[in-house]
Amino acid sequence: MLKKRISWLLLAAVLTAAQTVFAQKKPNVIVILADDLGYADLGCYGSEIPTPNLDELARNGVRLTNFYNTARCCPTRAALLTGVYSHQAGIGHMMDDKGADHPAYRGQLNHNSVTIAEVMKSAGYFTAMTGKWHVGHQHGVYPSNRGFDRSLHAPAGGFYYANGNNAKLYLNGQEIPNDSDKLPKDWYSTDLWTDYGLRFIDEAVAEKKPFMLYLAHNAPHFPLQAPEADIARFRGKYLKGWEKLRQERYEKQIKLGLVDPSWKLPPINPNVKKWDSLSDAEKKRYDDMMAIYAAVIYRLDKSIGDLVAGLKKRGVFDNTVILFVSDNGGNAEPGIEGRYEGDQPGTAQSTVFLGQGWAEAACTPFWAYKHHTHEGGISSPGIISWPAGIPAARNGKFERQPAHIIDIMATLVDLGSAKYPSTYAGNTIQPLEGASLKPAFTGKPVNRKNPIFWEHEGNRAIRDGKWKLVAEKTEKWQLYDVEKDRTELYDQFDKQPEIAKKLVPKYEEWYKRVGAEDYDKTFKWFYDYDKAKQQAGSGK
Template sequence: MITNYLRLAFFLFLPALTPALAQKKPNIIVILADDLGYADLGCYGSEIPTPNLDALAKGGVRFTNFYNTARCCPTRATLLTGVYAHQAGIGHMMDDKGADHPSYRGQLNHHVVTIAEVMNGAGYFTAMTGKWHVGHQHGVYPWNRGFKRSLNAPAGGFYYAEGQNAKLFLNGEEVTTNYDKVPKDWYTTDLWTDFGLRFIDEAVTEKKPFMLYLAHNAPHFPLQAPEEDIARFRGKYLKGYEQLRQERYQKQLKLGLIDPSWKLPPRNPNIPRWESLSDAEKKQYDDMMAIYAAVIYRLDKSIGDLVAGLKKRGVFDDTVILFVSDNGGNAEPGIEGKYDGDKPGDAKSNVFLGQGWAEAACTPFWAYKHHTHEGGISSPGIVLWPNGIPAARNGKFEKEPAHIVDIMATLVDLGGAKYPETFDGNNIQPLEGASLKPAFTGKPITRKAPIFWEHENNRAILDGKWKLVAEKTEKWQLYDIEKDRTELNDQFDKQPAIAKKMVEQYESWYKRVGAEDYDKTFKWFYDYEKAKAGK
């Protein structure tokens, strides 16, 4: 009788036990686009066909308020480490300001750990492909910061093997033109995905969960794409950047991506009106935008190739895919952009988007890359996880703010990893971000502190619905981003208590992470370099 009772108890307990026993660590792919604006994907308002990224959004969750750091290197440092870029040693870009400026060494320091170093400890097969840009020239590489496999470019700046800055490293070994392990004729967007899948094959063979960091250089300048893809878009942008911005704004409203109360900011008066341009200028600008659209089209195609590869290998359903961008649309080097080369768009050309199209890329916000107003720091943010996100959440918008600094905490949560207090004998900075995993299922994110920004003296803090922000030449402004995310109605003087508290929070953070006055720091550096050179 006792045996029967025990048997009955076992079978009553079994249904509750089985899911826990069956649960396993998900595979994880973090995809980072480069210079992709908030409105550059179909599912975020674009006219550029991006069916594969749209499918990820339809089968997963779209964040409406996913933030980056406003610039390339700081975003990559923050993503890789889970702390603010200044704490990781990359408060600006790759210039090393010396030991007296620890937040500006231009390389990951040894008081941070990378997502690879952490996920290795949780039994993951770690790999990265794409643009590194966190200190290659200073001896900081994917292969000595935890990644078991890598195919990387030190800093990007090319799409083809014949490009001026083309340089690749495969698992630490420089790839030369006669190297037989890389296809002879490659396009970076396709190459990163190809090798990402090759590395996944190794993980599958070893029966390990994998974590792939896929860091695209698209759609960063110099804009280059196959001619047949550029031809798809040539002539479609003769309507001009002003009309394109209006059309994207209307599509965003129709999608339900943005609140109707968020009014479109006035156009930048420094950008010439489309109607004032000559026919020759309009044709040139049309071609520049066609090249940009082709680069994004190919980026989307690579996402489709990745998904197809995961499905072919039988690992798609168990894989979390997170897609974001490193900063807002790029208005460098100025209003006119660049249109250099015998055949703009090919491997030898040098094409920049231009400020008018960058403004459309950042719809409905204003400002661009470098800046901490919403246009510079807002990114598409898509997460798909077939076995982890309930079907009822598919295609939903998630309005809770998320930030690149949250990715490490999210991976630790997903993979059951342990974030260390010490690593290789060094004390490690505590995590700054919060896990986004609860938001996948519609639950609140547990965030202990506001989100902060500083880049080139452009600065901001987000605490709940309130955002305090200023360009380096401006006074602080305060916006209620729930009602006014396009930052048109400054509340600083109307909410003095909130403004005062947030200014104090920002100043405390600024000192804690070791940020410095950008103009003074860089002036010191350039004066020092001149002195060394005897100038």
């Protein structure tokens, strides 16, 4: 009897040890979200801005050419965190609460959705978050009460320095002074998020747990601010103007193999002033605005390099999946002039917005920008690094299957052998909307069962295979074959009525299902598609 008991104990010990080894083999995961970064703003996506660290991740990983976001900050964050459409998570627009009669517009994550932290924590992961939260802080929704073991978050961004106008930090749910001795001295937010991310990773390593870090940068969102030494390296390099910069980025994208040469570059927005019509003073002002923007991106890339170096130093880089994406397209707010305010633009007390001219270059080669559901507003760089899991033969390759921010949850569930729940904390949880992108890491098909949908401020779209149906709030539906015409110049709505008749009802069904509604605000800087396309000869 004693021998039998010892045998069972030995078996239990072996099984426990095996389970521990298996748990340790689970990959670590870092999801990095940039803010207002355009499709063409990284070197490996066509930019002239030096981004060597992100380029290196792309060179030794996979680049997604068709990665999509929701066209806006808060909805993208909600969809990333929950794996359902932002309306289903309660953030169909931004942070305003429209009341119980409008469940899709409560301005905070609801409890019929779970976060990536809540799900990965249940699979044995140490969960951490640093950076911009912006999914309901003012309503009491913090990372610390939505599954994150550790967090250093800003409620909604809007700053880079400790003495910035909107600078507020919360450490594990508690407000912390900006000059706390727990923080690096004279911190810059882009570096701070990485610094604390690595501190949290140290805790995970000490606990011998796989970790999931959500690193949500506020760069390169306005108010654009960066150290003067970094701005100086770019000042004067943009006196060539936005038309030439856009053309150069387009040509580089073709050379890289990112863009099909048959996709013609759309005409520049006719509302944007021609560079040659500007005065020398105006050119100098706009050059400085773009130099500040470039410096912010340069510093973002440097922080990625610091993160990778930190992972390598800790011996965890090879088995860490890094997913890098952006929350929307380049930002044209508040219009043509942008903003250039303060005694020394680029410093902590200044306010700089990129403006519409440079946003054209940021979104190369696509139509439109942030807010809009044409490709410029919803397309993002997408970089995947995982040395231990992506075959060397895939290094530097492009993955052209469509992917969407709702796919992040499903991907993490797959990577972490986690279980997505049907109930959580006594609440019924909505089914996942996204598909795991893990098969795409090795070049296999993604098992996507449904089309991808968008709605923001009445701007709407659906992509089903190669077909995309899209319209701004004030427009009639347009239909594009985005495999042949991703720059959306050749409307097929009247030429392919059978396709249009299938897609419109699918969109209407989804629109009602998620509770989306029209948004009653228009923008003076609204992209004048009809006028632009007429100038282009309707794409002919």
